[in-house]
Amino acid sequence: MAAVHFSLPLPVLPQGWSAEKDFKSIGQLSPATQRNIEPVGPHFLAHERRKRHQRTFSEDDR
Amino acid sequence: MSSQEEGELSSPEITAIGISFGNSNSSIAYTSGEGKAEVIANEEGDRQIPSVLSYIEGEEYHGTQAKSQLVRNSKNTVAYFRDFLGRDFDSIDPTPCHASAHPQKHESTVAFSIQDQESDAQNIVTVSEITTRHIRRLASSASDFLGKKVNAAVITVPTNVTEEQRVALSEAAKKAGVEVLQMILEPTAAVLAYDARPEAKIKDKIIVVADLGGTRSDIAIVASRGGIYSILSTSHDYETAAGVQLDQVLIDHFAKEFIKKNKTDPRKNERSMAKLKLEAEATKKALSLGGNASCSVESLANGIDFSSTINRTRYELLAGKVFGAFTRLIEEAVRKADLDILDVDEVILSGGTSHTPKISQNLQRLFPPTTRILSPSTLPTAIDPSSLSARGAAIQASLVQEFEKDDIEQSTHPMVTVTPHLRNAIGVMVVSEDVKKGLFSALVEKETAVPCRRTGVFAVPRDGGDVIVKICEGLREIKVSKKEKAKINGKPASDDSELDSDDEEDEEAEEIREKVWKVGTVLAEAGVKGVKKGGKVEVRIKVEADLGVQVEVREAGGKGGVRGTLEKARVVENGSA
Numbered sequence: 001m002a003a004v005h006f007s008l009p010l011p012v013l014p015q016g017w018s019a020e021k022d023f024k025s026i027g028q029l030s031p032a033t034q035r036n037i038e039p040v041g042p043h044f045l046a047h048e049r050r051k052r053h054q055r056t057f058s059e060d061d062r
Numbered sequence: 063m064s065s066q067e068e069g070e071l072s073s074p075e076i077t078a079i080g081i082s083f084g085n086s087n088s089s090i091a092y093t094s095g096e097g098k099a100e101v102i103a104n105e106e107g108d109r110q111i112p113s114v115l116s117y118i119e120g121e122e123y124h125g126t127q128a129k130s131q132l133v134r135n136s137k138n139t140v141a142y143f144r145d146f147l148g149r150d151f152d153s154i155d156p157t158p159c160h161a162s163a164h165p166q167k168h169e170s171t172v173a174f175s176i177q178d179q180e181s182d183a184q185n186i187v188t189v190s191e192i193t194t195r196h197i198r199r200l201a202s203s204a205s206d207f208l209g210k211k212v213n214a215a216v217i218t219v220p221t222n223v224t225e226e227q228r229v230a231l232s233e234a235a236k237k238a239g240v241e242v243l244q245m246i247l248e249p250t251a252a253v254l255a256y257d258a259r260p261e262a263k264i265k266d267k268i269i270v271v272a273d274l275g276g277t278r279s280d281i282a283i284v285a286s287r288g289g290i291y292s293i294l295s296t297s298h299d300y301e302t303a304a305g306v307q308l309d310q311v312l313i314d315h316f317a318k319e320f321i322k323k324n325k326t327d328p329r330k331n332e333r334s335m336a337k338l339k340l341e342a343e344a345t346k347k348a349l350s351l352g353g354n355a356s357c358s359v360e361s362l363a364n365g366i367d368f369s370s371t372i373n374r375t376r377y378e379l380l381a382g383k384v385f386g387a388f389t390r391l392i393e394e395a396v397r398k399a400d401l402d403i404l405d406v407d408e409v410i411l412s413g414g415t416s417h418t419p420k421i422s423q424n425l426q427r428l429f430p431p432t433t434r435i436l437s438p439s440t441l442p443t444a445i446d447p448s449s450l451s452a453r454g455a456a457i458q459a460s461l462v463q464e465f466e467k468d469d470i471e472q473s474t475h476p477m478v479t480v481t482p483h484l485r486n487a488i489g490v491m492v493v494s495e496d497v498k499k500g501l502f503s504a505l506v507e508k509e510t511a512v513p514c515r516r517t518g519v520f521a522v523p524r525d526g527g528d529v530i531v532k533i534c535e536g537l538r539e540i541k542v543s544k545k546e547k548a549k550i551n552g553k554p555a556s557d558d559s560e561l562d563s564d565d566e567e568d569e570e571a572e573e574i575r576e577k578v579w580k581v582g583t584v585l586a587e588a589g590v591k592g593v594k595k596g597g598k599v600e601v602r603i604k605v606e607a608d609l610g611v612q613v614e615v616r617e618a619g620g621k622g623g624v625r626g627t628l629e630k631a632r633v634v635e636n637g638s639a
């Protein structure tokens with residue numbers, strides 16, 4: 001999908017903020033819900049191909 | 063799916079179409095060389111082909127010709143049978159067949175007793191055999207049109223189809239020489255029909271598909287995420303809101319007029335009733351286009367002709383209750399999906415009854431102005447609602463027809479289709495007008511199936527410099543506030559739609575409802591240093607199939623950047639739909 005543009009700015013980095021390689025992992029995603037996706041349409045086919053061949057998006061892009 | 067091996071024993075060429083098979087009508091469609099879905103008209107020129115078969119002295123009539131036999135030859139006319147297929151007699155509702163051949167119990171299935179041969183014999187014909195004959199006629203019309211034999215199809219089925227019904231449909235089609243490549247759900251087909259248009263942009267959105275038919279109405283709430291569809295909830299109505307209820311409103315209206323003049327009730331006589339029903343339906347359709355419509359029936363009862371007109375306003379008044387029921391059914395489905403009216407981005411109106419302007423107008427009042435209502439009376443570029451299912455099926459047929467049937471079955475297996483969906487949106491904090499308060503901007507919407515990835519491009523403070531990318535989960539909340547005489551925003555339309563509330567004085571303070579984000583769990587922080595003046599920051603979030611999250615942040619156009627990963631989340635519950 002195309003990138004989404006946001007016009008409001010990101011906050012300024014607080015004074016004294018520091019992290020190894022500038023990245024801090026803090027929390028964890030909420031548990032996900034199991035649902036059925038509809039096996040229909042071109043994007044499903046791509047999804048299914050990735051799942052079957054255990055490929056990632058970037059491998060798939062190539 | 064892997065496409066057919068080359069050099070394999072040459073299997074016969076596959077010509078696949080899309081079929082929508084309803085209780086009232088069926089449609090056939092194909093995908094042209096340019097990838098455009100087109101609906102095929104049968105020999106009579108109909109694109110909505112009544113799902114009706116009728117027999118006169120052994121001759122079979124189909125579609126519109128068969129439907130008109132409901133007046134003279136109702137006992138040998140089979141109609142409204144789709145929902146009986148793959149069911150046992152005790153579980154069906156025979157009401158729609160009141161004025162045609164009655165369904166009866168036959169062994170473990172449903173059958174009709176009709177005179178379908180030249181002889182006088184009453185034959186027991188199962189619903190499965192009727193379906194085979196119907197599909198044979200549809201396939202033959204399509205073959206005539208395409209100039210080659212149609213031997214495969216994608217067929218649409220309702221969201222509450224059972225496994226037995228699927229098996230029965232597949233077998234019945236096979237007997238008609240049509241291999242069912244795949245059955246797809248009616249609402250999904252409608253969404254696909256819109257998404258396959260060249261001008262369509264794939265966006266994350268919540269879609270309500272309202273399939274308003276003849277004997278039933280079915281609602282589905284669909285999360286469309288990067289072109290992948292998940293059904294969040296469904297609602298069904300077989301009794302209060304569908305095309306036949308609207309026909310009945312007009313039948314009663316005209317019958318009363320007739321009684322006033324002629325002291326006889328045409329509804330009491332089978333033949334008269336059948337005539338009036340056909341004409342009332344035609345009047346109803348005409349009222350979708352014009353402000354006035356007539357209804358004339360030769361020799362309606364006791365040899366007396368009937369002729370009358372009705373205007374749309376009157377009709378809408380008389381049908382107010384039925385119209386209200388459509389709105390309520392949609393509200394119910396939205397609620398069942400744990401969503402609010404304000405969450406809905408698009409309403410796709412599908413099915414023949416969706417041509418009715420008043421139904422879309424009521425939805426325009428129910429949903430906020432930002433919700434797109436895709437129907438003929440609200441959007442000039444809307445696709446004919448009667449054709450959406452068949453078009454979607456035709457597009458899917460073109461996507462899968464080169465695959466082996468086994469491959470299709472494997473890739474539509476729950477092993478592949480049951481997938482974790484995000485519980486909450488994932489997004490980035492930005493600065494609001496009020497500098498002290500951060501604002502959540504959603505990048506990945508909730509109910510997105512994994513794996514998924516989204517990229518956002520963010521502005522930075524005017525002079526650039528060091529910025530922080532704070533990645534969080536966001537929870538959507540509905541903020542309700544009161545304001546004197548404010549404009550209606552997503553306020554439910556009143557059910558008694560005949561009263562135009564605009565004319566009334568609003569004494570109470572208007573309620574304003576709006577969507578706001580509440581920040582949930584903070585997931586990660588990344589620092590981007592030395593962004594140049596006027597620069598932008600690109601944030602890419604990837605959630606892998608195992609729910610591992612990868613974050614990449616960099617100055618747009620710059621190299622390097624910051625990367626990190628999050629601990630994996632767990633999958634817990636099953637969704638409701």
Ligand SMILES: Nc1ncnc2c1ncn2[C@@H]1O[C@H](COP(=O)(O)OP(=O)(O)OP(=O)(O)O)[C@@H](O)[C@H]1O
Nearest residue numbers: 084085086087275276277278305350413414415417
């Ligand atoms: N232009 C129109 N205006 C209003 N109603 C219409 C119009 N065209 C068709 N209809 C109504 O739509 C209904 C048929 O809808 P559709 O063809 O989607 O049915 P279906 O899916 O086969 O039916 P069912 O719900 O019985 O399974 C009929 O009641 C018909 O009168």
Ligand SMILES: [Mg+2]
Nearest residue numbers: 084273275413
């Ligand atoms: Mg239908």
